[in-house]
Amino acid sequence: MRSRPATGLPEIDAGLEARLADGLAAVDARLREVVDHDDPFIAEAGGYLVNAGGKRFRPLLTLLCAEAAGDADDRVVEAAVGVELTHLASLYHDDVMDDAELRRGVASANVRYGNSTAILVGDLLFGTASRVIAELGAEAVRIQAETFVRLCAGQIRDERGPAEGQDPVASYLQVLADKTGALIATAARYGALLGGGDEAAVATLTDFGERLGVVFQLADDLLDVASESGDSGKTPGTDLREGKATLPVLYARSSQDPEDARLRELLAGPVAAEDVPEALALLREHPAMAQARQRTVELAQEARGLLASLPPGPAVDALDRLVEGVALRSA
Structure with a gap:
């Protein structure tokens, strides 16, 4: 029986699968590099969810969209890293807001380090993501900023619930478009742009x-x-x-x-x-x-x-x- 590919995508072109697997390996290595810090505690806390694993769904989408758009340059890995860092940062904040106990099969960061540290580490990772994205140019920075605004707006609307008279289902779908869809859209957008689409x-x-x-x-x-x-x-x-x-x-x-x-x-x-x-x-x-x-x-x-x-x-x-x-x- 054919083993499950590293990408998690069954029955895809062998050459594409190999390129994606190489790209994801590069993303993973770069993630660990950029979250490292000269303070051992900050390095540990910042790398906590990176080391816990995860599907790397957003980086995979960035790499795939670059392939679909044309011929990606080396910057696509940096874009994928920036998107994943933004996602990881949001998880630190989400777990504090939700009073979570587990994340990716391990104790959540708020349980391990306390709420204040978890929030600050999330902020640190947002800043690290911005630093990575800044290397891609002004347009990429603008996209990152717009995405961050949507993430926060979606979270605020989720906390408040639908306005009086607003259809709850329509409101919920819009919250999802902002809270989850916006960053995944950005992952795809960076890939398409850097793929020369x-x-x-x-x-x-x-x-x-x-x-x-x-x-x-x-x-x-x-x-x-x-x-x-x-x-x-x-x-x-x-x-x-x-x-x-x-x-x-x-x-x-x-x-x-x-x-x-x-x-x-x-x-x-x-x-x-x-x-x-x-x-x-x-x-x-x-x-x-x-x-x-x-x-x-x-x-x-x-x-x-x-x-x-x-x-x-x-x-x-x-x-x-x-x-x-x-x-x-x-x-």
Whole structure:
């Protein structure tokens, strides 16, 4: 049986797979280099989540989009590093805000180092990401700044919830576009730009990246409910305990069926730890799950449809498989 490729993408062109694997290795080495510090404690804390591993999904997308756009130069690795550092920095902050206990199978940074240090290390990594991106020129810096603004705006809107009279589902999807989609769009955009793509290709791949990011988060939301063993990287029902109104929760809340009264009661706010098993059991059997899966598949199909305007080739085929694989995680 063929072993799973280092890229995590099955059945892709062998030459492309080798180039991507080499690129990811270069990204990983460079990440460790730039988070190093002459203060041993800062070096340890800054490299904590780097060393914990992860899929390197965003760097992979940057490398793939460079391939799809044309012929990337060496700067694509720096762009991928900048994007991943931005992502890692946001995780330090997210874990403080969520009072998380685990991240990537290890104690979260806030548990290991305390909230104040975790926030400061996140800030340090944001600064490091900006320093890396600055080497790519003024346009790259502007993109990085705009992305950071969207990340923060999305987080603020997520904390506040939808405005009065605003459709909760539309509001949630916009939050995901900002919180998750914006950085994944930037990963794709940097790849397209450094791959020498024309204006149309850059716009298409950026749009593709944002839609892919929304699908990525929607699939995670579904896994939080559907997973039995925590294979998604967190304990099932984490979002319910934190009171997050994810897509299946929003659909279930909107039900008018009297038989759903208990589920609506449980989902009205954060679910108490002792009630999580009941809430999960009820939600797993509710039509809201199928409705949320269908919406995820539809958005994935929209993302895949964008690729039709690009010149065909192994990289575009791999992008198609990537979005399909992301969506199927929730099936």
